[in-house]
Amino acid sequence: MKKLLSFILITIGSIAYADEQQTKQVIAQEKGIESQPVTEDNSYIFRSNYIQNPYMGMPSGGVPKNVSESEFSRDSVSQKLFADGTWNVFGAGSYVDQNGANNYGYAVNIFGQTGQIAGFSFGGLMTIANPFFSSQWNPAEPENQAQGLPVAQQVTPQELFAEYQYSDIIQADAGWIGISNSPWMTYYQNNALNLVTYQGALVNVNPGGGWLLTGFAINGAQLLGEQGFSQQTMYNSGFDNGTGTGNIGDAGSPHTLAAGASWSDTGQMLNLRLWGYAFADYANMAYADTTIRLPVKDELGFSIGLQGALQGQNGDGNILNNNGYGNSVNSNMVGLQLGFNYSIFGLQLGYNNIWGPSDGYEAGGLVSPYTYQYATDPLYTTGWIQGMVERSSGQAYKIAPSLSLLDNNLIISPSYQYYATTLIPASSEYDIQVSYSLPQVKGLTFFGGYGYVTNADTDGGGVYQAELMASYLY
8 A cells, every 4th residue: 555655656656747737617506616817828926816805706896907018118117016916805704503502703804916027926914703792602512613714813814925937837835825726735725714725836837739737735723713824734733623633732744745746628628636645644645536527518518537546655754643543544546427407407417436454443434634624625425514524434425406597697406415435324414505696786695505424423413503604895
């Protein structure tokens, strides 16, 4: 297992992941993760694609300035810095009923990035979340708090970075950054008030031919509701949304290294991505998936998705094993997704099988330090509240129809997931998500979601979560 993981990681160690539009659109629809825009020739790196802007490509009430190459070349240094960049202001308020506990949250996020001078630009994102009344409004008990909202007071810069871009081929970002094109690292969710960001460096390379290569290294993260960056992961969180890991205390992960590649044909009918991760003191992971689109006619089409992963232990001082969670990290995963769309109706059928040694972490379960409890991993069967990463090894099934109405402004997405887990009792999850973008006020969006999970608490009872959210992007 270790030799196979090492071979895969070394093989793809010099390349990194690309923006796989079709696969990511599927994940975005299911999980609320926004895709970055891609041009017709599959380019990801170009001057007006600000990949550090989490709201890039979303409907905005503002009118972004589109500067042509000729105009940009004539502008002065001050104009390039202050007039040719980009900015957004995102405001949101949300209510979450978590098992009968009322949670309230509100936030304003301000993003700005300068234009380029000799390929260099600079930017940042400031979040102001729940500055007043948070402790009076929200439950005192951590188990009743909707920490994924978040409900904690958070007034801090989440991004502060320098960026360099060379000829639409190479782009490097360093500092406090977001990572938008990595399947196992959380960045943005459309039902959260702000982001998860990272301390480190990110490099994208576009060699042409439909390929995008990406690599990054981080030594800290700022999770939802946290003030500043640390080496803590979601396994350190005090709120257990699935399998509990309270024994590890404050033991953090010193760094994560990742590399991958993705390829898409010009028509984006076929997409492939490969990823290798080294989550220090947690796990090594090799991951791959592919999506094949099979259009029949303008409004009718099918899709097939395949995914797989291998996971082994990282380091002798594995945090989970050393604190009583299994004797090893050793996991295997395969998945299949079938999609169908006709006019305003869509349907996705997902399957995952995860297995490993019975004495391993969660009997062969997957380890994912930055998606655990957020339910933002790329598994085809992850629900709105939980997925197999939060439970254990076993098999999972998902059926997810969707309905698009009112010129695609109203999206209704129910889903059902069944988790036949090996270590803990089997459970089901029932979800429905509704998103409505008001066409009369561009940038104004309303979101509603409800999820119920059976056999989710220690007594074998169910848990539920309901959310209402209004947001405006300018």
